[in-house]
Amino acid sequence: MVETSVEAMSNATLDGKSISSEDAYEQAAKILQAANFPLVAGLGADVAGAQAAILLAERLRGAFDHLASRDSLTDLEVVRSAGIFVTTPNEARVRADLALLVGSGLTGYWPAIFERLALDKETVHGGKTKRRVIWVGPKRGEAKIEGVEVETIPATEAELPGVLAALRARVGGRPTALSAAATKKLDAAAEALKSARFGVAVWAAAGLDSLMVEMLQGMITELNGTTRFTGVPIGGRSGATGVLQTSAWMTGFPPRTGFGRGYPEHDAWRFEARRLVESGEADAALWISAYDGEPPPWEDADIPVVTLGPPGAATKRGLFIAVGKPGENYDAVEFAQETSSMVLRRAKAPAELPTVAEAIAAISARFSEDLPC
Amino acid sequence: MLIRLRGGHVVDPVNGVDGVADIYFEDGRIVAPPPGREPDEDHDVSGHIVMAGAIDIHSHIAGGNVNSARLLLPEMHRSIRARLAGTPLSTAKWSTFETGRLYAQMGFTTVVEPAVAPHHALHAHLELGDVPIIDKGALTVLGNDDFLLGALREGESETAIADYVAQTVEATGTLGLKCINPGGADAFKQNMRAFGLDEIVPFYGVTSRQIFKSLQKATQTVGIPHPLHLHMNNLGIAGNIETALATIDAAEGLPMHLAHVQFYAYGVDGKNAFSSAAPALAAKINANKNITVDVGAVMFGDTVTISSDVLRQFNSLSGAIPKKGVIFDGDANGGGVVPYAYRISNYYNAIQWAAGLELFLLIDDPLQVFFTTDHPNGGPFTTYPELFALLMSAELRARWMERLPADVLEMTTLPSINREYSLYEIALMSRAGPARLYGFADRGRLDAGSIADIAVYKQQTDKAGMFRNAAYVFKDGELVVRDGSVTRYTKGKTLRVRPGYDRAIEKRLDAYYDQLYGLSRSIFDVPEAALAGRSRYAEVACRK
Numbered sequence: 054m055v056e057t058s059v060e061a062m063s064n065a066t067l068d069g070k071s072i073s074s075e076d077a078y079e080q081a082a083k084i085l086q087a088a089n090f091p092l093v094a095g096l097g098a099d100v101a102g103a104q105a106a107i108l109l110a111e112r113l114r115g116a117f118d119h120l121a122s123r124d125s126l127t128d129l130e131v132v133r134s135a136g137i138f139v140t141t142p143n144e145a146r147v148r149a150d151l152a153l154l155v156g157s158g159l160t161g162y163w164p165a166i167f168e169r170l171a172l173d174k175e176t177v178h179g180g181k182t183k184r185r186v187i188w189v190g191p192k193r194g195e196a197k198i199e200g201v202e203v204e205t206i207p208a209t210e211a212e213l214p215g216v217l218a219a220l221r222a223r224v225g226g227r228p229t230a231l232s233a234a235a236t237k238k239l240d241a242a243a244e245a246l247k248s249a250r251f252g253v254a255v256w257a258a259a260g261l262d263s264l265m266v267e268m269l270q271g272m273i274t275e276l277n278g279t280t281r282f283t284g285v286p287i288g289g290r291s292g293a294t295g296v297l298q299t300s301a302w303m304t305g306f307p308p309r310t311g312f313g314r315g316y317p318e319h320d321a322w323r324f325e326a327r328r329l330v331e332s333g334e335a336d337a338a339l340w341i342s343a344y345d346g347e348p349p350p351w352e353d354a355d356i357p358v359v360t361l362g363p364p365g366a367a368t369k370r371g372l373f374i375a376v377g378k379p380g381e382n383y384d385a386v387e388f389a390q391e392t393s394s395m396v397l398r399r400a401k402a403p404a405e406l407p408t409v410a411e412a413i414a415a416i417s418a419r420f421s422e423d424l425p426c
Numbered sequence: 427m428l429i430r431l432r433g434g435h436v437v438d439p440v441n442g443v444d445g446v447a448d449i450y451f452e453d454g455r456i457v458a459p460p461p462g463r464e465p466d467e468d469h470d471v472s473g474h475i476v477m478a479g480a481i482d483i484h485s486h487i488a489g490g491n492v493n494s495a496r497l498l499l500p501e502m503h504r505s506i507r508a509r510l511a512g513t514p515l516s517t518a519k520w521s522t523f524e525t526g527r528l529y530a531q532m533g534f535t536t537v538v539e540p541a542v543a544p545h546h547a548l549h550a551h552l553e554l555g556d557v558p559i560i561d562k563g564a565l566t567v568l569g570n571d572d573f574l575l576g577a578l579r580e581g582e583s584e585t586a587i588a589d590y591v592a593q594t595v596e597a598t599g600t601l602g603l604k605c606i607n608p609g610g611a612d613a614f615k616q617n618m619r620a621f622g623l624d625e626i627v628p629f630y631g632v633t634s635r636q637i638f639k640s641l642q643k644a645t646q647t648v649g650i651p652h653p654l655h656l657h658m659n660n661l662g663i664a665g666n667i668e669t670a671l672a673t674i675d676a677a678e679g680l681p682m683h684l685a686h687v688q689f690y691a692y693g694v695d696g697k698n699a700f701s702s703a704a705p706a707l708a709a710k711i712n713a714n715k716n717i718t719v720d721v722g723a724v725m726f727g728d729t730v731t732i733s734s735d736v737l738r739q740f741n742s743l744s745g746a747i748p749k750k751g752v753i754f755d756g757d758a759n760g761g762g763v764v765p766y767a768y769r770i771s772n773y774y775n776a777i778q779w780a781a782g783l784e785l786f787l788l789i790d791d792p793l794q795v796f797f798t799t800d801h802p803n804g805g806p807f808t809t810y811p812e813l814f815a816l817l818m819s820a821e822l823r824a825r826w827m828e829r830l831p832a833d834v835l836e837m838t839t840l841p842s843i844n845r846e847y848s849l850y851e852i853a854l855m856s857r858a859g860p861a862r863l864y865g866f867a868d869r870g871r872l873d874a875g876s877i878a879d880i881a882v883y884k885q886q887t888d889k890a891g892m893f894r895n896a897a898y899v900f901k902d903g904e905l906v907v908r909d910g911s912v913t914r915y916t917k918g919k920t921l922r923v924r925p926g927y928d929r930a931i932e933k934r935l936d937a938y939y940d941q942l943y944g945l946s947r948s949i950f951d952v953p954e955a956a957l958a959g960r961s962r963y964a965e966v967a968c969r970k
């Protein structure tokens with residue numbers, strides 16, 4: 054017999070057992086309000102969900118983090134220490150006569166990358182030209198783009214930092230520690246970069262570290278001494294860039310920000326979700342992963358955890374409340390990689406599920422009155 | 427509920443009022459004294475100045491570039507104190523929430539964000555929606571966009587360009603149009619490092635002059651009340667007074683607003699080849715009544731410059747303090763974020779400070795000049811009270827001038843200027859003028875029917891202190907500030923115009939986006955549904 058009770062339709066579970074939405078929200082409110090230092094983490098959400106989550110963390114004097122903060126912060130560390138040159142994928146599409154692709158796995162981080170950059174087509178703005186495409190450190194067999202002749206500079210993951218450093222050195226006319234043959238190949242690439250009219254470097258922070266991004270940006274700065282060159286960053290998963298932007302205008306800071314003193318303090322180490330849970334500093338957590346139900350990064354939390362995720366992602370332990378997938382089950386604003394801007398995604402498969410913001414509102418509505426606004 | 431402000435000194439230039447009077451309001455609007463009715467709430471404001479809420483016509487408070495500045499400079503905005511109940515995030519420095527609180531506390535009730543890129547309009551509106559209390563507006567940036575430049579290259583009709591302008595302003599939900607270094611951002615993408623009024627944008631074959639004149643004309647044609655808001659070429663460069671004078675001539679008598687003109691009031695006199703040319707610029711503005719300007723005054727201190735003039739921002743990177751910046755080549759203008767520190771001991775900075783004050787004091791008509799610091803470019807908006815105080819006291823200015831490098835005083839006429847602004851003139855410049863500039867019929871004034879946005883200041887000799895902490899602020903008739911503190915949030919509105927146009931332009935634009943980007947143009951829409959109740963629009967009427 055198929056279970057069709059209201060209980061089952063409620064899409065909420067406690068330790069794997071179905072409970073009513075009403076009970077779930079009530080419980081969640083109790084758990085979060087009782088905590089001394091609750092954590093709002095995951096934050097895989099649309100902009101409205103992030104707004105609600107950050108306001109919740111602020112009201113509870115807890116902290117918040119995003120599940121892909123590591124990737125956002127990789128780029129951001131470079132911004133904060135040295136600055137950055139960036140453009141949009143669409144501007145690269147219409148103008149870039151040279152694309153420098155950096156690292157492996159780019160299509161994994163952004164499946165539509167080559168459809169958007171249209172490197173097989175001629176440039177449009179500033180005159181029609183065929184593109185030159187150089188890929189540094191692709192995996193074996195990866196450097197294939199339909200209709201494009203890709204030049205490669207081989208580098209394993211371990212070699213990539215050294216190769217980038219050497220390329221930067223050659224752009225600046227400085228010596229490298231590489232062999233004459235390797236240097237010759239890099240010289241040809243460096244020459245190509247310098248003779249580009251409007252070149253773009255494309256990278257995904259998820260595959261690099263800050264030092265590599267800093268090297269890349271240092272090289273871009275040098276290239277701008279004589280020509281135009283800029284970057285196209287590929288953002289982190291689960292709405293990372295949209296949440297980063299939202300967090301910045303709401304608090305002044307990126308995620309990994311805490312409100313223990315009643316005002317925001319940002320510390321990428323102190324307010325990292327996993328550390329807060331494993332160290333016991335956070336005594337309750339709201340884990341949000343509305344896009345794909347990614348599980349939390351911590352081992353064995355012995356603190357109460359409330360999870361907001363898609364219906365299939367119910368947890369065996371703790372409280373689970375199903376929410377819709379942003380932009381899929383409900384209209385949602387998120388940061389679009391293809392335009393590098395906030396956009397409204399219309400629901401393709403509307404569903405009778407709460408949005409992240411609605412679920413948080415339902416929890417907040419059940420806080421007892423002694424929690425001030 | 428009928429509320430009365432009793433016995434205050436009312437300064438309301440729109441209605442020629444400058445004296446003790448009572449103000450009544452009810453249901454968010456000012457009303458005539460209702461005969462035979464006692465007020466439900468009565469505030470004794472004797473010893474206080476009563477003005478309409480102030481309107482800031484140009485302040486970079488929201489959008490992608492502003493947000494980049496927040497992320498670039500965490501060290502510049504560490505918070506230090508907890509908020510009051512009922513005002514979430516109001517002490518989070520540089521946040522949208524703090525912005526609303528700080529403006530309200532100074533008696534400001536409407537603020538215009540002047541640089542919204544069409545492809546990033548939704549982002550800007552999301553941020554504006556998170557600015558509490560005050561009403562907001564914005565300007566849409568055109569002038570480095572391929573569609574316009576291509577249309578000019580092809581010699582398209584003025585009607586086509588007017589339709590494009592009207593459609594873009596409507597789609598982006600703003601109060602009008604701004605043009606920032608017309609053609610200069612595109613030229614920079616094509617590796618030009620300087621761009622003057624009559625230089626040609628490669629590939630398009632049009633000049634800066636042609637671009638802004640077409641936008642100026644289109645703005646007039648479609649009836650947008652705010653004239654084209656122009657950020658001229660050559661910002662910040664010694665000798666750029668010539669650019670400013672030539673640009674005013676190029677306006678040919680049609681209405682135009684020039685942004686942050688202090689940054690264009692530079693001559694090449696003196697041993698540093700950098701001097702104030704403010705007197706020449708002020709004289710030109712006095713002689714051209716079609717021109718309005720905001721000053722973009724420099725106030726000493728640490729700040730960050732945020733501008734869609736990406737060419738200029740790239741050139742200023744080398745002088746960044748601290749040494750870092752963001753250079754964003756956008757789909758059209760893009761932007762640059764470069765931190766900077768204005769020092770009273772620095773010759774160039776001191777000239778800039780003096781030139782700003784000269785402009786305020788030498789432009790005769792307060793309705794032609796507005797008090798911006800081009801927040802945060804010349805200094806943060808929180809320095810307005812100090813700025814007002816400087817305008818109101820020659821003696822205060824003299825005290826500041828004593829601290830400037832001695833050679834500065836030979837390169838500015840500031841020491842010879844005795845003019846002191848009256849409160850009436852301050853109200854003209856900060857209330858009446860801005861309302862007129864944006865076509866607000868019911869703001870910046872205190873007669874019956876106007877919105878009950880009211881600022882009440884305790885009269886005192888310390889004018890900066892007076893303007894820093896309003897004694898009372900009412901927004902839409904609700905008390906939101908008492909003794910300089912915001913005690914609760916209200917939700918402001920976002921003001922926009924809806925100019926009419928021939929809908930045929932939409933089909934053309936759809937095809938353009940399909941062809942160029944392989945994307946539906948609708949991806950850049952700013953539907954009200956996306957703002958989810960955080961922003962409510964209010965419409966400002968266009969001229970027929």
Ligand SMILES: [Zn+2]
Pocket residue numbers: 484486540685686800803
């Ligand atoms: Zn500005």
